[in-house]
Amino acid sequence: MKVKNKYVNRSRIPEKKFREIIKYFSLDLNAVQIKELTGLSRQTINKYLTAIRLRVVELSILQSAPLVGQIEVDESYFGARRVRGKRGRGALGETIVFGLLKRGGKVYTEIVPNCKSTTLQRIIKGKTSIEKRHSF
Known part of the structure; x- marks a missing residue:
């Protein structure tokens, strides 16, 4: 059974659940609170929260490049x-x-x-x- 998720390659959770995790992450909830709201395991939530945080860091580094030109x-x-x-x-x-x-x-x-x-x-x-x- 293949679950479709356009945000995460080879994901085992549906796209809707991933969007829920993103929503709760943006509301600054911790993994235990997100676990209770989504019904997923804490380990799964931690895995996705870590991936989200790493992506945020990656994009922040790209954005922090010095301004060049006028x-x-x-x-x-x-x-x-x-x-x-x-x-x-x-x-x-x-x-x-x-x-x-x-x-x-x-x-x-x-x-x-x-x-x-x-x-x-x-x-x-x-x-x-x-x-x-x-x-x-």
């Missing part, structure tokens, strides 16, 4: 509305988000504690290639 940088403030009397940068209760955009490509964002040049330059050096760097 890159734009900017910071934005998100959160609370402007408080009367407090203007400009650092209005109370706002979250600072720093972003790098590769023209026609990927975007990298990071929440930063402040907009000091040392903080931002550390991020830029860590996320861009070292080929050419221009400051304008």
Whole structure:
């Protein structure tokens, strides 16, 4: 008996059960909780959760490649509305988000504690290639 599962080669569980495991994984449930909800054994759940985690790591490594080419940088403030009397940068209760955009490509964002040049330059050096760097 061959079970069809387009996500896992030679899988012994149906595609529907695998999608359930993915759903519960994304809800951050542990193996015992997923076992109770799906009716599969804990060993089976652990096998698939390990495979999912390894794939997430693999994709994260691919995504973390440095940005190359023309890159734009900017910071934005998100959160609370402007408080009367407090203007400009650092209005109370706002979250600072720093972003790098590769023209026609990927975007990298990071929440930063402040907009000091040392903080931002550390991020830029860590996320861009070292080929050419221009400051304008």
